[in-house]
Structure formats: structure tokens, C-alpha cells
Amino acid sequence: MRYFIKLAYNGTNYHGWQYQPNAASVQETMNKAFSIILNSEINLMGAGRTDTGVHAKEMYAHFDLETPFDIPNVIHKLNSFLPKDIVIYDVFPVDDEAHTRFDATKRTYEYHINTFKDAFLQEQSWYFHQKLDLDLMNQAAKSLFNHTDFQCFSKVNTDVNTFDCTIFEAYWKQESGKLIFTISANRFLRNMVRSIVGTLINIGLHKITLDDFESIIESKNRDKAGFSVPAHGLYLTKIEYDYITK
Numbered sequence: 001m002r003y004f005i006k007l008a009y010n011g012t013n014y015h016g017w018q019y020q021p022n023a024a025s026v027q028e029t030m031n032k033a034f035s036i037i038l039n040s041e042i043n044l045m046g047a048g049r050t051d052t053g054v055h056a057k058e059m060y061a062h063f064d065l066e067t068p069f070d071i072p073n074v075i076h077k078l079n080s081f082l083p084k085d086i087v088i089y090d091v092f093p094v095d096d097e098a099h100t101r102f103d104a105t106k107r108t109y110e111y112h113i114n115t116f117k118d119a120f121l122q123e124q125s126w127y128f129h130q131k132l133d134l135d136l137m138n139q140a141a142k143s144l145f146n147h148t149d150f151q152c153f154s155k156v157n158t159d160v161n162t163f164d165c166t167i168f169e170a171y172w173k174q175e176s177g178k179l180i181f182t183i184s185a186n187r188f189l190r191n192m193v194r195s196i197v198g199t200l201i202n203i204g205l206h207k208i209t210l211d212d213f214e215s216i217i218e219s220k221n222r223d224k225a226g227f228s229v230p231a232h233g234l235y236l237t238k239i240e241y242d243y244i245t246k
Helices: 026-038 071-081 134-146 192-204 210-219
Strands: 002-009 055-064 086-094 106-114 167-175 178-185 234-240
Touching: 002 026, 026 055, 026 071, 026 086, 071 086, 106 192, 134 167, 134 178, 134 192, 134 210, 178 192, 192 210
Parallel strands: 055 234
Antiparallel strands: 002 055, 002 086, 106 178, 106 234, 167 178
């Protein structure tokens, strides 16, 4: 039987989702907890990777287990056993062919910027005090819909077969002293959101123009795009599947 897990985590203390041989990862931490609670060796497959320090308000993973178990009881035990910065929301059976990574149709990220210094947001939001032209940044964000090849925003040494992504939404909004960038796509490249945000900030600082932004995308050259903003302001907020309505 295959099971999906719906979870969330604060990424501050982890070197990302993916297993790392010499560093703590969310995947390894959860593998150990599930293996102990279910009394069987469990290897989770995540819906994707998050980099060191990146958070997930909604993440999915799956595993296989032949022996039935009491799901509510196991969820309770897992949440008691796991560190405080990882929470299990749900575990539910799915079709044997269901796959958290390959079946995801839409992923959404948010990037959080606080415009005032806040001691309680040091690892949850990036402090940036310079004034930004949010209207211009939103104009640039709209131009992302005109493209599918985002190689210019990808890490250079990556093993993907294609740099094509379909972006469904991309916009900035202001909430009191915080700026939030939301972006949704069918898939994301490594470091893509953080480099898009860095380039849009250069737009907001009037360092580059809207035409420059278009030229950067068309260049397919990472060196021409903006800086990569710090990881701790980034959140994976939603993953969608055609067969999951919860």
C-alpha cells in the first residue's frame, strides 16, 4: 500500500529536504521517525527539494508499507516523536502508482521581506530596508507569463533535461511592514524563485529596466540575472494534485 504524507517544516535547522551525508535534512529526520514508529524501514520520496534554510508550509511525501496501521494513532505518535520544527498534518492511502513528485501539477512559493528590523523574524523573513517600486516589480512579474525557458534563473550546474516551466501566477503584495512575492508554476528550477526575486528587486531599485528584464530572460544566462536572495525568506506554500481535494 502506498501512503501520502502532508507535512510542514521550519527549515532553519536543516540543510534542505534532501538527504545529506554529513548534515541534517528533513528527509533523513522523517525517515528515522517513520521507521521507528512503524517498526519497518521507511524511505520517503518527497514532492521536491528545498534548499538549506527554506521553509515549507505545505509539503507532500510518500512511502510504501505492506502492513496496515492505525493512521490517527501513528500521526499522533509521529508528532510527539519528531522535532518541534516538523509537523505531520495527514497520512492517507493512495493508488499504488501515485507519486508525490511526478504527479504534482502546480507548486506555489512565497518570498517574505520585512521592511523593518524585527528580532522575531530573523530566520523567517529577509530584512530589506531600501524603498522598492512595487508597481514596477509587478509589471516585470507579469512579463514572466510570456516565457517558458527560465535558464537564466537556474543554478548553472544542474542535471535537468529542460529549463521550461509554465508560470501560472506571479505578483507582489504589501501587508503592513512586509512584502510578499507569490509565484506558482508546474515546476521550478533549482534556485529559480530566489534569483527571480533578486532580479525583481533590481527592478524595484531602478537598477534595471523592464526591457532589461526581458533581455535577461531571453539571454538564458544566469550571470545576467540578479542576485539570489537569502533562503530563509522562502516558503513552499502549496502543492496541488489532480486527485487530491483536501
